[in-house]
Amino acid sequence: MCDLHVIAIANNQQGTDVETSSGQQPLVKVVLDTALALARELGASRVQSIVARGNSRSIRMLARQGFTRVGPFDSDYDEYAARLA
Numbered sequence: 731m732c733d734l735h736v737i738a739i740a741n742n743q744q745g746t747d748v749e750t751s752s753g754q755q756p757l758v759k760v761v762l763d764t765a766l767a768l769a770r771e772l773g774a775s776r777v778q779s780i781v782a783r784g785n786s787r788s789i790r791m792l793a794r795q796g797f798t799r800v801g802p803f804d805s806d807y808d809e810y811a812a813r814l815a
Contacts, residue, residue: 744787762795770814778811 739746739758747754769777780803781788789810797810 758791759794762791766795766812766814774814776811776813778809780807780809782806783808 739761743757746757748757748760750760766777777797778800779792779797781792783806792810792812795812797812800809800811803809
């Protein structure tokens with residue numbers, strides 16, 4: 731298992747699209763796709779992340795990538811995980 735520690739995109743860059751070999755894609759998707767690809771390359775079968783309970787943008791971002799809520803991490807954060815193919 732790999733822990734996905736931090737994905738932070740500066741406020742002024744959020745919503746930015748970047749050019750990739752597949753065309754224009756949201757920066758946040760490219761960052762997360764890159765992190766998940768590296769986890770797969772390193773042999774991980776599962777990744778997990780913690781997200782501040784009220785951070786709906788991050789929760790949506792992870793959900794789009796197949797993450798589901800595992801449960802509470804502490805009083806402020808929830809744990810999310812995804813299986814890798």
